[in-house]
Amino acid sequence: MLVYGRNVAKEILQKKKKVEKILLQENFDDKEIISLIENGNYKYEYAKKNKIDNLSKGNHQGIILSIPDYKYAQLNDIIATNPNFIIILDHLEDPHNLGAIIRTCEAAGVDAIIIPKNRQVQINSTVMKTSVGTLDNMTIVSVSNIVNSIYELKKNGFWIVGTSLDTSVDYRNVDYSGKIALVIGNEGDGISKLVEKSCDYVVKIPMYGKTNSLNASVAAGIMIYEIIRNRK
Numbered sequence: 001m002l003v004y005g006r007n008v009a010k011e012i013l014q015k016k017k018k019v020e021k022i023l024l025q026e027n028f029d030d031k032e033i034i035s036l037i038e039n040g041n042y043k044y045e046y047a048k049k050n051k052i053d054n055l056s057k058g059n060h061q062g063i064i065l066s067i068p069d070y071k072y073a074q075l076n077d078i079i080a081t082n083p084n085f086i087i088i089l090d091h092l093e094d095p096h097n098l099g100a101i102i103r104t105c106e107a108a109g110v111d112a113i114i115i116p117k118n119r120q121v122q123i124n125s126t127v128m129k130t131s132v133g134t135l136d137n138m139t140i141v142s143v144s145n146i147v148n149s150i151y152e153l154k155k156n157g158f159w160i161v162g163t164s165l166d167t168s169v170d171y172r173n174v175d176y177s178g179k180i181a182l183v184i185g186n187e188g189d190g191i192s193k194l195v196e197k198s199c200d201y202v203v204k205i206p207m208y209g210k211t212n213s214l215n216a217s218v219a220a221g222i223m224i225y226e227i228i229r230n231r232k
Helices: 006-014 031-039 049-055 075-079 095-108 125-130 146-155 193-198 216-230
Strands: 002-004 021-025 044-047 063-066 085-089 112-116 140-143 158-163 179-184 201-203
Touching: 002 006, 002 049, 002 125, 006 031, 006 063, 006 125, 021 049, 044 049, 075 140, 075 146, 085 095, 085 146, 085 216, 095 112, 095 125, 095 216, 112 146, 140 146, 146 158, 146 179, 146 193, 158 193, 158 216, 179 216
Parallel strands: 021 044, 085 112, 085 179, 112 140, 158 179, 158 201
Antiparallel strands: 002 063, 021 063
16 A cells, blocks of 8 residues: 655654555655654665656655555454444545544544445545544454444444434434444435444434535544543
C-alpha cells in the first residue's frame, strides 16, 4: 500500500513500522524526516515530481512510502475479547468518512469497527491520512456478510442499533446500557433493508433545519457519544 504526506510519514517512521520503499521528491528538505529515514536504515531514493504526482492521489508533500497492506482482524477473535461496543459500517464509499469515524471511535474507546469486504472503501492511504495516527490503536474487522456478522454478535449478547431517517424513534430515547453494535449506513442510501431488518432498534437523529441528513462521520460521532453518555 502506498501512503503519502509528511505527517503520516513521520508517524510511520517514528513508530519504526515496516517500510518497503520510500520515494522522496527531488530537493526534499524536511530534515526531521530525512533523519528518521537515515537513523532507521530505510531504503529510499529521489524521484522527479511528476513521477510522485502520478503515484499519489492527493497532496503527497514530496514523500511516498510503500508499506505492507493493512491486516484486518477476525470477528471471532474480537468476540473472544468480550467487547461491549462495536461499530458496523454498511458499505461506506468515502475514505474521508471512514478515516474520520476511525478517529472518533479510537477517541471514544470503541472496541472494534466491522466493515464488509465488498462495495466498501477499505483501509488505504486517504483513510490512513484522515484517521491522523489513530489507525494503529483501532481494531478493524473485515467480513463477507454484515447480516451474518450481526447474528453472531446477537448470539453473544449484543443489541443491534441501526440509524435511519425513516423511523419515529429518537436516538436519545433508547437504553444503550448493554452490549451495543451501532450500524452506520451508506452515505447515499443509508443502511440496507436486510441489515435494517436485523436491527433490534432503528433510531434517527432529528433534523431541525432544511438539511435532511447528516454526513456519515458526523452522524456516527453523535451516536457514539450519545451511547457513551447514556452509559454513565
